[in-house]
Amino acid sequence: MKNTDYYKELNTSQKKAVEYFDGPLLIVAGAGSGKTKVLTVKIAHLIEKKQIFPNQILAVTFTNKASKEMRDRVNKIIKKKTIDLSWLGTFHSISAKILRKHAKAVGLNHNFSIIDQDDQLRLIKNICKSDNIDIKKISPNYIRSIFDKWKNLGWYPEDVVLKKNQTLEKSFLNIYNIYQRKLFDLNVCDFGDLILHCVKIFQKNPDIEKMYSKNFKYILVDEYQDTNHIQSNWLKHLTAYNNNICCVGDDDQSIYSWRGAEVKNFLEFDKNYKNTKIIRLEKNYRSTQNILSAASKLIENNKNRIGKNLYTNGDNGELVSVNCYRNGKDEATGTGDIIENLKKKYSLNNTAILVRAIFQTREFEERFLKIGLPYRIIGGVKFYERAEIKDCIAYLRVIYQSKDDLSFERIINVPKRSIGDATLKQINEYAKKNNYSLELASKKLIELSQIKPKSKIGLNSLTKLIEKWRKEYLNKKNHIKILQMILDESGYSQMLKDKKDMENENRLENIKELLNSMKEFDNLESFLEHVSLATSIDKDWEGEKVNLMTMHASKGLEFDVVFLPGWEEGLFPHQKSIEEKGDSGLEEERRLAYVGITRSKKITNISFSMNRFYQGDWIESMASRFIDELPNANVRKSNIQKQNDDFDLNQDIEFENEIKSPGWIRYQKRIK
DNA sequence: ATGAGCTAGCTTTTT
DNA sequence: GCTAGCTCAT
Numbered sequence: 137m138k139n140t141d142y143y144k145e146l147n148t149s150q151k152k153a154v155e156y157f158d159g160p161l162l163i164v165a166g167a168g169s170g171k172t173k174v175l176t177v178k179i180a181h182l183i184e185k186k187q188i189f190p191n192q193i194l195a196v197t198f199t200n201k202a203s204k205e206m207r208d209r210v211n212k213i214i215k216k217k218t219i220d221l222s223w224l225g226t227f228h229s230i231s232a233k234i235l236r237k238h239a240k241a242v243g244l245n246h247n248f249s250i251i252d253q254d255d256q257l258r259l260i261k262n263i264c265k266s267d268n269i270d271i272k273k274i275s276p277n278y279i280r281s282i283f284d285k286w287k288n289l290g291w292y293p294e295d296v297v298l299k300k301n302q303t304l305e306k307s308f309l310n311i312y313n314i315y316q317r318k319l320f321d322l323n324v325c326d327f328g329d330l331i332l333h334c335v336k337i338f339q340k341n342p343d344i345e346k347m348y349s350k351n352f353k354y355i356l357v358d359e360y361q362d363t364n365h366i367q368s369n370w371l372k373h374l375t376a377y378n379n380n381i382c383c384v385g386d387d388d389q390s391i392y393s394w395r396g397a398e399v400k401n402f403l404e405f406d407k408n409y410k411n412t413k414i415i416r417l418e419k420n421y422r423s424t425q426n427i428l429s430a431a432s433k434l435i436e437n438n439k440n441r442i443g444k445n446l447y448t449n450g451d452n453g454e455l456v457s458v459n460c461y462r463n464g465k466d467e468a469t470g471t472g473d474i475i476e477n478l479k480k481k482y483s484l485n486n487t488a489i490l491v492r493a494i495f496q497t498r499e500f501e502e503r504f505l506k507i508g509l510p511y512r513i514i515g516g517v518k519f520y521e522r523a524e525i526k527d528c529i530a531y532l533r534v535i536y537q538s539k540d541d542l543s544f545e546r547i548i549n550v551p552k553r554s555i556g557d558a559t560l561k562q563i564n565e566y567a568k569k570n571n572y573s574l575e576l577a578s579k580k581l582i583e584l585s586q587i588k589p590k591s592k593i594g595l596n597s598l599t600k601l602i603e604k605w606r607k608e609y610l611n612k613k614n615h616i617k618i619l620q621m622i623l624d625e626s627g628y629s630q631m632l633k634d635k636k637d638m639e640n641e642n643r644l645e646n647i648k649e650l651l652n653s654m655k656e657f658d659n660l661e662s663f664l665e666h667v668s669l670a671t672s673i674d675k676d677w678e679g680e681k682v683n684l685m686t687m688h689a690s691k692g693l694e695f696d697v698v699f700l701p702g703w704e705e706g707l708f709p710h711q712k713s714i715e716e717k718g719d720s721g722l723e724e725e726r727r728l729a730y731v732g733i734t735r736s737k738k739i740t741n742i743s744f745s746m747n748r749f750y751q752g753d754w755i756e757s758m759a760s761r762f763i764d765e766l767p768n769a770n771v772r773k774s775n776i777q778k779q780n781d782d783f784d785l786n787q788d789i790e791f792e793n794e795i796k797s798p799g800w801i802r803y804q805k806r807i808k
Numbered sequence: 809a810t811g812a813g814c815t816a817g818c819t820t821t822t823t
Numbered sequence: 824g825c826t827a828g829c830t831c832a833t
Contacts, residue, residue, distance in 0.1 A: 199822040228823045252823085327823050362822075395821065493819050495825095515821090549809090556809045590809085669823065688820050710819055728820080751818065752824040 142177055142213050146170075153382075153415045154178045157186065157354070160375075160409035161382040162402075166446045167431070167734035168422025168694065171384045175356055176209040178382065179221070182354055183214060194352040194374060195224040198359050200670055202692060203229075206358070223352070227367055229669050231330040235337075238344060242333045247661075249324045249533055250668035254526065255542045256280050256326050262564075263314050274304070282308050283315065287328030288364045288396035290335060292316065323539050331366050338373035349377035359692075360385035360405070364396035368408070381409065387442050388435050391688060391728050393720075403442065420446045422694055424453025426770040427740050431733040433767040438723045455772040456733075458763055459743040462777060467745045468503035470776045471699055474741060475509060475682060478697055482738065484510065486696040488683040490732050492708040496701065497684045504682065514685040518671040524632070524643040525650055529667055531622045532615070534575065535606045536660055541567070541574040548574075551631040553594025559587060575599065601625055615660040616651055623647065649673065687732040698736035700729075703744040703760035729762045742766075 146154060153163050153174045165171035179195060182188040197203040203225050210221065223230060232250065239246045251259075260276045260283075263269075282305060286296055293313040298305055319325065325333065338345040352374055357363070360383035363371075375381045383405060390399045406412035420428055428448050435441070461467040475487060489500055497513055504511045519525060527550055530543035537543075549555045566586075567577035581587050582596050605625075608618055623629045632640045632647075653673045657663035683695065702708055709725035717724070733740060744759050 197822085202822080226823065250823090253821090330823080359822085391820080392822075394819085395823095495818090518821095552810085554809065558809085671821095671823075686820065688822085691822085707819095712819060724820095749824085 142180070146173070146177065147419055149415055149417055149419070150174050150177075153417065154181055156382075156413055156415065157182070158380055160379065160405070160412040162360075162405045162412055162414045163382065163384040163417060164414060164442060164444060165384050165386055165417040166420060166444050167386060167389065167730070168420045169417035169446070170419075170421055171386075171417060172206065172209065172358070174417070175358060175382075175384060176206055176213060178356065179206075179210050179224075180213040183219065188353055190219045190221045191223060192351055192353040193221065193223060194230070194355045195221065196230060196355070196357045196371075197224075197226055198362055199692075200226060200229075202226075202358055226669070227370070228327060228330050231334045231370070232325075232665070232669065234334050234348065235325070235330060238337050238341075241337045241341060241344070243320055244325065244333070245323045247323070247537060249322075249537055249540050249543075249664070250330065251319075251324045251326050251542060252521070252668070253280070253327075254521065255324075256283075258542060258545070259318060260311065260315060263311055263318065266564075267311065267314070269311070279308055279311060283312055284328050285396065286312065287326075287332050288366050290332060290366045290369055292332070292336070321539075322541055323537065324542070328366075331370055335366060335369050335373060338370075345373050345376060349374050353378050353380060355381045357381070357383040358385075359389075361387050361390040361399055361402040362392050362397040363401045364398055365401075368398075368401045372408070375409075379409070388438070388444075388727055389691065389731050391691065391724060391731060393717075393724055399440075416444060418444055418446050420448045420450075422737055423448065423734060424450050424738060426453050426455055427733060427736050427738075429770045430456045430740070430766050431730050433770075434733065434762060434765045435726065435730040437765050438726055440720070440723060454739055456740045456742065456766065456770055458766065458771055458773045459741060460759070460773070460775045461743060461745040463745050463747045464499045464749060465503075466776065467701055467743055468499040471500065471701060471741070471743070472503050472507055472509055474699075475697075476507070478739065482696040484680040484682045487699075488685065488690065488693070488695040488697070488735065489699040489701065490685060490687045490690050490735065492687060492702055492710060492728070494686055496707075500684060500701075509682060510680060511682040511684055514683060515689040519646070519649075519673050520667055520671055522643075522646055524646055527628065528619060528623070528647060528650055529664070531605075531626065531628075532619060532660060532664060534602055535609050535618070535622075536664060538575050538606075539573045544574045547626075548595075548598065551627045553598060554590045555594055556591075559591045559595070562587070575602065598626075609660060615657070615663055616654045618660070619651060619654065687728050690735050691731055694735055694737055696737050697739040698732070698741070700732050700740070700742045701744075702748075703729075703742055703763055704748065704757035705760055706755075706757065707748075707750075708760050709762070726762065726765075 150170060150173070153161070154177050163171065163174065165174070175195070179193060182193055183190055195206060197206060207221060207224055211219065225233070235244070236246050239248060257276055257280055260279050264276060291297070293309065293316055296309055296312070319329065355371065355375055357371065362385070371381065385402050387399050387402050390397060390402070393399070401408070406414065423431070425448055428446055432446055459470060461470055471489065475484070478487070489497070491497060494516055501511065501513070520529070527547060530546040533540045533543040534547065545560070548560065563574055563577050563581060566572070566581055567574050570577065570580075572580065578595055579599050582592060582599065587595055605618060605622055608621065629644070632644050654663055657666060708729070709722055713721040713725050742763065744757070744763065746757060747754055748757050
């Protein structure tokens with residue numbers, strides 16, 4: 137095997153990391169040190185040099201985006217036809233794949249549906265209602281977060297261990313029991329179950345564990361610092377036979393502890409896996425010296441870290457600028473001005489504004505619309521979480537899986553069919569009593585003429601339609617045609633057309649896009665599987681636009697120019713973070729700052745404002761403590777006083793038709 | 809069953 | 824200041 141170009145490009149420690157194949161390996165990879173490169177080259181080497189079958193490699197990421205990128209890059213390296221890396225995916229997608237094969241082992245049917253947070257919440261609310269639990273006293277959202285926590289710890293209801301003082305949690309245990317039973321009845325899983333069920337299957341069935349762990353000759357894990365307890369457990373099972381695991385991560389970029397991630401997994405990797413080899417990647421290929429020094433000095437204020445010395449061969453570059461503005465509007469205006477100046481040299485696509493909380497994008501949006509600076513918002517409401525998209529999917533799910541009561545309940549009165557709480561309650565009770573699905577219960581109640589006349593008409597037509605659509609599905613009608621049929625015949629399209637406001641036009645657009653994205657799938661089944669685990673469809677990347685997103689969402693990305701606004705005490709570090717988690721909360725906020733700064737390749741602009749309009753009030757704010765932690769040698773501080781550049785609301789500006797972000801809609805409402 | 813009107817609460821959110 | 828989610832009157 138000759139040394140190929142991609143291999144020559146690696147530095148010494150990267151090469152070492154690629155070539156260390158057998159036994160546990162932990163790669164401590166600083167920001168911008170080329171960790172994805174190492175992982176992808178390693179996969180290529182395993183296939184080409186070590187003659188490992190692609191389907192004997194397990195490669196795990198956290199996001200769909202990361203696995204897509206990894207797949208693309210491996211394919212680029214191995215120039216042959218697309219290789220079958222069937223076990224490259226997210227923790228959840230791989231778990232779902234395993235679980236489909238062994239669903240029976242945990243009491244599920246192989247065609248189970250995967251439910252999201254929204255469905256979880258509705259289910260919990262339903263349980264609370266029938267159990268007479270006062271939702272006002274305990275928020276269902278809190279209950280859900282506790283369930284998730286338990287699942288992340290690997291606990292079925294019977295495994296839950298509580299301390300004496302956890303009385304509130306104790307009262308949730310009964311709900312957890314009912315909730316889990318309900319999930320089985322409905323033949324559905326929540327996200328947490330996907331991984332938890334797999335671990336339980338491995339625990340109870342050594343033969344299944346052996347089958348998989350024997351097959352996976354090599355296991356690679358990206359962003360290891362973000363794994364939680366159950367994920368680390370899951371990996372332990374899958375490494376049982378061959379014990380070849382390579383994990384890549386950066387403890388300084390652990391920013392998801394609130395989602396159950398435990399840096400402990402990363403810091404104590406060598407305790408969990410005996411004879412671990414540790415390799416550090418400390419050469420940074422991304423940022424200038426000034427940016428790197430600023431980030432490094434800042435993160436040194438954290439006590440709980442491995443510690444590393446990042447270096448770069450690059451030049452010093454520009455100083456990191458720290459700008460003080462009078463208020464949020466000035467900050468948005470000033471930022472816009474700087475972008476206008478820089479955009480000849482650095483493209484807008486390579487410019488990003490990274491915020492702590494998504495609401496902060498608003499002021500920037502308003503300003504950018506005003507001056508006609510194109511932008512895109514990454515994050516916010518996910519495509520597949522939009523109500524209209526969820527409605528479409530609920531219709532499809534009901535057809536695919538008649539037991540899916542959650543979906544049935546979602547669409548029973550959408551569009552309006554005069555079926556309200558009372559009727560729904562009646563159906564629910566009848567279903568429960570006879571152990572029917574809601575759909576079956578509805579049909580029976582109609583037959584028995586027990587539904588109020590007005591509701592009966594609506595309900596009857598719905599059940600008849602569902603039967604008709606299901607027949608079409610069983611006759612192998614194309615899934616896109618089926619959805620079009622549903623939209624027409626249910627009156628859903630009409631409902632959206634009737635209300636002629638902007639939002640509904642948007643909704644119709646989104647549905648068109650959904651129909652379009654369905655083309656990529658052969659059948660309804662594979663489409664539904666994709667949808668349950670996906671959050672977005674790739675789009676809106678065309679054109680030159682400034683990127684606005686949260687710092688969380690920016691992890692793994694890089695830009696020439698990065699703006700970090702709103703560095704004020706209370707907002708960043710966020711008050712809540714410190715209140716809830718104290719010092720460890722503060723350290724996580726600092727890691728977030730570190731992630732933010734290290735996204736930048738050339739220019740970094742940090743800013744704060746002395747006054748901010750926040751939650752309906754003007755508050756005086758102080759510069760974030762993080763600003764004081766930046767090294768003076770690498771920073772240039774300035775006070776920016778804008779002239780009286782008040783927003784002129786009467787100006788007529790033609791907006792590009794495509795910009796229909798929340799900010800644009802708000803803006804439209806305001807100027808009307 | 810449904811729309812108007814009021815109130816509480818307001819971070820991050822890979823799946 | 825905004826808005827989701829509930830209550831209450833129609």
